[in-house]
Each structure stands twice: as C-alpha cells, then as structure tokens.
Amino acid sequence: MSHKNLALGSLRELGTVGLVAGLCGTYAATLIMASSILGSLGGDGEGTVGLMLLTVASVFILIALYVGAVVIVNAVDTVISGRLRHIALLRLLGASARSLRRSVMVGTATVGAVGAAAGLVVGTLLTDAVRMVLVARETLPEADYPVGSALLIVAFVLITLSATAAGWLGSRVVLGVSPATALAGTTAYRRVPLRRSVWRGVLGVLFFVGGFAVLALGALVGESSPAGFLIAFFGAAGSATGLLIGARFVIPRVVSTFSRLLGRDPSSRIARRNAVLDPLRTTRSTMGLVIGVTLVTTFASGMRALSDSVTAWDLDPQSLVQATQVLSVATTVLICIIVISSVIAAVGFVSTMSLTVLQRHREIGLLRALGFTRSQVRTMITKESVALSASAVLFGIALGLVYGTLGAQSLVGAMTPGVVWGMPLPALVVIAFAGLVLVLVASRGPARRAVAVTPVEALRIEA
Amino acid sequence: MTSPISLQHNQTQPVLAMHRVSKLYGEGSGRVAALDEVSVTIPRGGFTAIMGPSGSGKSTFMNVAAGLDDATSGEVVLAGQPLSQLGDEGRTVLRREQVGFVFQAFNLVPTLSALENILLPFDLAGRQVSPDQRQWIDQLVHTLGLAERISHRPSELSGGQQQRVAIARALASQPAIIFADEPTGNLDSRSSREVLTLLRTASREYGQTIAMVSHDPVAASYADRILVIADGRIVGDHGPLTPQQISDLLIGFEVGAPA
Numbered sequence: 001m002s003h004k005n006l007a008l009g010s011l012r013e014l015g016t017v018g019l020v021a022g023l024c025g026t027y028a029a030t031l032i033m034a035s036s037i038l039g040s041l042g043g044d045g046e047g048t049v050g051l052m053l054l055t056v057a058s059v060f061i062l063i064a065l066y067v068g069a070v071v072i073v074n075a076v077d078t079v080i081s082g083r084l085r086h087i088a089l090l091r092l093l094g095a096s097a098r099s100l101r102r103s104v105m106v107g108t109a110t111v112g113a114v115g116a117a118a119g120l121v122v123g124t125l126l127t128d129a130v131r132m133v134l135v136a137r138e139t140l141p142e143a144d145y146p147v148g149s150a151l152l153i154v155a156f157v158l159i160t161l162s163a164t165a166a167g168w169l170g171s172r173v174v175l176g177v178s179p180a181t182a183l184a185g186t187t188a189y190r191r192v193p194l195r196r197s198v199w200r201g202v203l204g205v206l207f208f209v210g211g212f213a214v215l216a217l218g219a220l221v222g223e224s225s226p227a228g229f230l231i232a233f234f235g236a237a238g239s240a241t242g243l244l245i246g247a248r249f250v251i252p253r254v255v256s257t258f259s260r261l262l263g264r265d266p267s268s269r270i271a272r273r274n275a276v277l278d279p280l281r282t283t284r285s286t287m288g289l290v291i292g293v294t295l296v297t298t299f300a301s302g303m304r305a306l307s308d309s310v311t312a313w314d315l316d317p318q319s320l321v322q323a324t325q326v327l328s329v330a331t332t333v334l335i336c337i338i339v340i341s342s343v344i345a346a347v348g349f350v351s352t353m354s355l356t357v358l359q360r361h362r363e364i365g366l367l368r369a370l371g372f373t374r375s376q377v378r379t380m381i382t383k384e385s386v387a388l389s390a391s392a393v394l395f396g397i398a399l400g401l402v403y404g405t406l407g408a409q410s411l412v413g414a415m416t417p418g419v420v421w422g423m424p425l426p427a428l429v430v431i432a433f434a435g436l437v438l439v440l441v442a443s444r445g446p447a448r449r450a451v452a453v454t455p456v457e458a459l460r461i462e463a
Numbered sequence: 464m465t466s467p468i469s470l471q472h473n474q475t476q477p478v479l480a481m482h483r484v485s486k487l488y489g490e491g492s493g494r495v496a497a498l499d500e501v502s503v504t505i506p507r508g509g510f511t512a513i514m515g516p517s518g519s520g521k522s523t524f525m526n527v528a529a530g531l532d533d534a535t536s537g538e539v540v541l542a543g544q545p546l547s548q549l550g551d552e553g554r555t556v557l558r559r560e561q562v563g564f565v566f567q568a569f570n571l572v573p574t575l576s577a578l579e580n581i582l583l584p585f586d587l588a589g590r591q592v593s594p595d596q597r598q599w600i601d602q603l604v605h606t607l608g609l610a611e612r613i614s615h616r617p618s619e620l621s622g623g624q625q626q627r628v629a630i631a632r633a634l635a636s637q638p639a640i641i642f643a644d645e646p647t648g649n650l651d652s653r654s655s656r657e658v659l660t661l662l663r664t665a666s667r668e669y670g671q672t673i674a675m676v677s678h679d680p681v682a683a684s685y686a687d688r689i690l691v692i693a694d695g696r697i698v699g700d701h702g703p704l705t706p707q708q709i710s711d712l713l714i715g716f717e718v719g720a721p722a
Contacts, residue, residue, distance in 0.1 A: 363569075370558070371584060374552070
C-alpha cells in the first residue's frame with residue numbers, strides 16, 4: 001500500500017525541493033569535475049593541487065548544501081502548514097501521525113534524489129562540454145581528462161540524505177495535528193511558540209562572542225605576522241557558527257526592527273506583523289540570504305581591502321598592476337563560486353513568500369471586504385517581501401564588511417599602516433540591485449494572486 | 464449611552480434599495496438564479512433579519528447588497544450610491560466608509576490586536592479618530608466587556624469574544640449599515656444571546672441600521688423586521704415574530720415547496 005502522496009497532495013508541491021536539490025547537484029558536479037580536471041593538469045593524476053582544490057570545493061559544496069537543507073526544511077514546513085486540515089482529516093480517517101510524517105519524508109527524499117541526480121548529470125555534462133571547448137581552443141592542453149568522478153556518487157548520497165533529513169525536520173508539525181482540527185469550523189491558526197532553548201542561546205552567544213574575540217585577535221596578530229590570518233579564519237568560522245545557532249533569536253529581531261521603517265499605515269503594519277508571524281519560518285526563509293550575502297560581501301570586501309593595501313605598498317608600477325590584476329581575477333572567480341548559495345536561498349525565499357500568501361487567502365478576502373483596495377493588498381505583500389529580504393541583505397552586508405576587512409587586516413596588516421576598510425562599492429551596488437530584483441520576483445506573483453482574491457469566495461465557510 | 468452619529472447622506476432615503484436584482488450562476492441550461500428579480504428597501508435604523516432555508520439565496524443577497532459581489536441585472540443603491548456605477552475601487556471605498564461586517568467566522572485579522580482590529584476601518588480610510596469617536600469606542604469596548612482583552616490577538620480570545628470584537632469594529636465607525644452573516648453560527652447559546660442582544664441594542668438605542676442573514680428562528684426573533692427568501696425570491700416580509708412563529712413559517716415553506 002502506498003500513501004506516498006497523501007499528506008502532501010501532489011509531489012509538485014515539493015517543486016522547490018527538487019529545484020534546490022538540482023541546483024546543489026549541478027553546483028557540486030561542476031566544482032568536483034573542475035577541480036579534478038585542474039588537478040590532473042597539476043601533475044600525475046590526483047596530485048596535491050587536486051587534493052587542495054577538492055578540499056576548498058568541498059567547503060563551498062557543504063555551505064551550499066547547508067543553505068539548501070535550510071530551504072528544504074522551510075519548504076516542507078510551509079507546504080504542511082497550509083495542509084493542516086487535510087492532514088487532520090487523514091488522521092480522522094485513521095492515518096497515524098508517524099506514518100504520515102514518514103510519507104512526507106519519503107516524498108521529500110524521492111524528489112530530492114531525482115533533483116540531485118538530474119543536477120549532477122547536468123553539472124558533469126556542462127563541465128565536460130566547457131573542457132572540450134577549452135581543449136579545442138587550446139586553452140587547455142590535450143590530455144587524458146577524467147569524464148566522471150567517484151565523488152559524484154558521494155555528492156548524490158549527501159544531497160539525498162540532506163533532503164531526507166530536511167524533510168524529517170520540516171514535517172515535525174504533522175505530529176501536533178489533532179484529528180479534531182478537521183471538524184473545527186474556523187481555520188486553525190498554528191502558532192508554535194518559539195522554544196526558548198537555553199542551551200541554544202548560551203551556545204550561540206559563546207560561539208559568537210568568542211569567535212569575534214578570536215577574529216579581533218587575528219586582526220591584531222596580523223599587525224605583526226601573517227599567521228594572524230589562520231587565527232582570524234577560525235574566529236570567523238566560530239562567530240558564524242554562533243550566528244547560525246542563534247539565528248532564530250537574532251534574525252526575527254533584525255527583521256522586526258528594520259520593518260518599522262516601512263510606515264505606519266495598515267498595509268505596512270500587517271506586512272510587518274506577517275513578516276515575523278512565525279519566527280522560525282522568518283529565520284529559515286532569510287537565513288540563506290544572510291549567509292549568501294555575507295559570503296559574497298566578505299570576499300568582495302576582503303579583496304578590496306587587499307588591493308587597497310597593495311596600492312599603499314612601495315611596489316614598482318609593473319608589479320602593482322600585476323598584483324591588482326591577480327586580485328581582481330581571484331575576486332571574480334571566488335564570487336562566481338560563492339554566489340550559488342545566494343541563488344539557492346533566493347529560490348527558497350520566493351517559494352516561501354508565494355506559499356504563505358496562498359495560505360492567507362481568507363485573511364486577504366476579509367481585508368478586501370473590510371475596505372482594503374487592491375493596491376493596498378499589493379503594497380502589503382510587496383512590503384512584506386521588502387521587510388524580509390532587505391533586512392537579510394543589509395544584515396549580510398554589515399557582517400560581510402566586518403569579516404572581509406578583519407580578514408584582510410589579519411593577512412597583510414603587518415605590511416600596511418592602520419586598518420584598511422574594504423568598501424567594495426561596485427559589489428554592494430550589484431547586491432542591492434539583486435536584492436531589489438528578488439523583492440520584485442518574490443512579491444509579484446503572490447501579489448497578483450492576492451489581488452485576484454474576491455471576498456465572497458475567500459470568506460465562504462468551507463474555504 | 465449616547466452616540467455621536469453624524470449622518471453622511473439624506474436621513475429620509477433608504478440605506479439600501481434593491482430594484483429587480485438578479486444574480487445568475489452557470490451557463491445555458493445549467494443556469495441557476497440565486498437571486499431572482501428581488502426588489503426591497505431597507506430604511507434607516509431598523510434591525511432586519513433575512514431568513515430562508517439553506518441554498519435559498521440569503522447569502523447571495525447579502526453579498527450583492529453589500530457590494531461584495533456583482534448583480535447580474537437590476538440596480539442596488541447602497542448609502543445613496545448606485546453600485547453598478549462604481550468600479551472595484553469605488554465599491555471598496557464605499558464598504559470601508561459606509562458598511563460594517565460581522566461574519567460567522569474568521570472576522571478578525573489574525574496579526575492585529577483586538578483594538579487594532581476595531582480601529583482598522585479608521586486606519587484604512589486614513590481618518591483620525593476624533594475625541595468623540597474615541598469616547599464612543601471606549602464606551603463600546605467597555606459595554607462589550609472587552610476592556611481587559613483589548614491588546615490580545617484574536618487567537619487568544621474565545622469565539623464569543625472574537626464575535627464581540629467584530630461587532631465593536633462594525634459599530635465603531637457608525638456605518639450606514641451593518642451586514643451580519645450568521646453572526647451566531649459558531650457560538651454557544653449564552654454567547655449567542657449576548658451577541659443578539661447587542662445587535663438589537665445597537666439598533667434601538669443608537670439607531671444603527673442592521674441587516675442580519677440567519678437561518679436560526681431564535682436569532683431572527685431579535686429583529687424587528689423579517690424578510691424570508693426562498694429560491695432566490697422574497698416570499699415574506701413580516702414585522703417582529705416569536706421564534707415559534709418564525710419556525711412555523713419556515714417549515715411551511717419547506718413542506719409546501721414544490722418537490
């Protein structure tokens with residue numbers, strides 16, 4: 001007997017899961033193949049260069065995978081929250097909560113595996129194609145390049161496992177659905193109070209404060225020795241871990257503070273409240289953006305600080321030009337590699353926005369009946385999108401500037417007088433523009449659907 | 464208790480006038496008339512109950528009369544404005560300024576507190592709450608026993624309290640008419656009596672015009688005029704009746720209806 005699709009309806013509801021797994025797969029395959037190709041150039045097959053590249057690639061892949069998993073948890077949680085009455089009805093008819101939750105997990109795992117496989121194939125083919133073009137144009141030498149890698153299988157297993165685990169985490173809501181919900185006339189509003197776990201708070205603060213202390217120490221040591229960079233790296237990793245652990249306490253507050261700037265009219269007020277209605281969902285849907293923007297800004301800011309420092313050194317014009325060129329190429333490559341987590345996060349953000357607006361069908365109908373005009377409804381949804389994404393982008397930029405500057409300081413502080421702030425203006429402009437595009441993409445569809453809601457149809461009792 | 468009513472249009476005009484209003488659903492042979500050439504007027508200040516069996520068209524009546532839905536033909540004049548000449552925006556503004564709503568369920572915006580829900584019509588219209596209105600709202604909140612729960616979110620209120628907040632919101636802006644759709648449908652009998660008494664008081668003491676859609680004879684017995692709808696037509700227009708009389712009337716229609 002298969003009730004794979006019972007709890008979730010069609011697997012199409014899990015489109016985001018498939019897309020995210022696919023993006024992770026494509027990304028992983030591209031990085032793995034690229035580093036094994038570059039590795040095979042560096043000497044006899046899997047030499048030290050290949051190993052080093054792979055290590056760096058794995059860090060990036062794991063970051064993308066983490067962001068992907070957060071997005072999947074949120075997607076599953078959001079889909080299920082919108083189907084609570086349906087799930088309650090299944091419970092009423094005799095389905096056990098455990099079996100329903102298992103079916104959600106199986107569904108997520110299936111979609112995740114399909115997405116991962118498709119992504120890995122696409123990524124491998126893409127890299128192979130690029131390699132062939134480069135060999136044909138004689139940019140790369142003729143050689144016996146690998147066409148695949150055993151690591152692709154490892155990536156497949158990892159992505160599928162992450163999707164499965166994320167499905168399990170995201171479906172926790174199912175356990176709390178009482179069969180009686182199906183009989184209640186009113187929509188059951190699920191408000192899970194944020195569990196104020198003490199150890200999470202303490203651990204988060206410890207890592208965050210400790211990490212920043214170590215990071216500052218690294219920058220200080222950097223004044224006399226480049227070894228400061230290693231210290232700073234661990235400091236940055238520590239404080240970032242602290243932020244991830246404590247994100248659910250920090251991010252909703254950042255969003256709520258920022259969204260006060262939106263205005264005081266009813267559309268803005270309701271947008272603001274909805275943005276932080278479910279702190280955990282708010283955290284999950286913006287955390288990926290924060291991570292992505294922080295990474296991009298860190299690299300951009302760090303590289304800018306480095307090149308500004310280099311300009312201040314006593315170099316002959318030729319080596320100066322050379323150094324700046326190397327840095328600028330490195331910046332571009334690194335940012336291209338790191339930008340994927342922002343893309344995955346953006347996909348998650350768009351999908352959460354549209355699902356939550358869809359679930360607010362009735363509320364929107366009520367607002368229309370009470371006198372919200374269509375443009376007020378549209379404003380409300382756009383502002384919610386602005387509140388969430390702008391907070392994430394600004395927070396990420398602030399973090400990235402600190403990380404990038406301190407990182408650069410720890411590396412070359414000994415050779416440069418004072419602290420050089422890395423202000424990568426072009427990158428910031430691009431990030432701001434991308435943020436604007438994201439706001440529009442995330443709110444346009446939901447706003448159009450919301451504006452089409454008629455009060456009569458939305459307020460019908462059996463809605 | 465006094466109410467600082469400031470009327471926005473001519474006192475003698477009816478609040479609602481419907482002239483040969485039809486609402487048709489479906490196409491061709493499957494065409495059904497939810498409202499069939501209904502003509503009726505509701506004068507200022509009364510408490511009218513609109514009754515009828517399930518599927519009689521009473522909810523459609525309310526939706527069309529309140530400007531929530533378009534009539535297929537005929538004219539609805541609400542608070543002096545012909546609805547057919549208003550676009551979506553115009554009707555939205557008319558609802559915001561002239562109409563109060565109390566629905567059976569899901570009346571309140573979940574993210575707003577009780578007080579914010581009550582003040583929503585003012586906020587939406589961008590109107591400042593005058594000292595007089597503020598006093599009126601405080602009075603309402605007090606009379607409805609909501610004073611202590613005023614900063615709570617709807618999810619923290621009982622069904623009866625939520626319904627009272629909805630009524631306070633409808634009364635707060637002193638609209639030309641309040642439409643109540645089965646306002647006691649989800650309530651226990653005690654809360655239900657409270658809500659109905661409130662509506663009657665609002666109409667008798669503050670001159671608030673109220674149209675209530677219900678299928679419950681007890682609820683309708685609180686009204687001073689009872690319209691009966693069956694198969695999309697108004698088949699009865701009565702003064703105040705007892706629950707027993709209303710019940711008999713309805714059973715008469717159910718039994719006497721052609722099969």
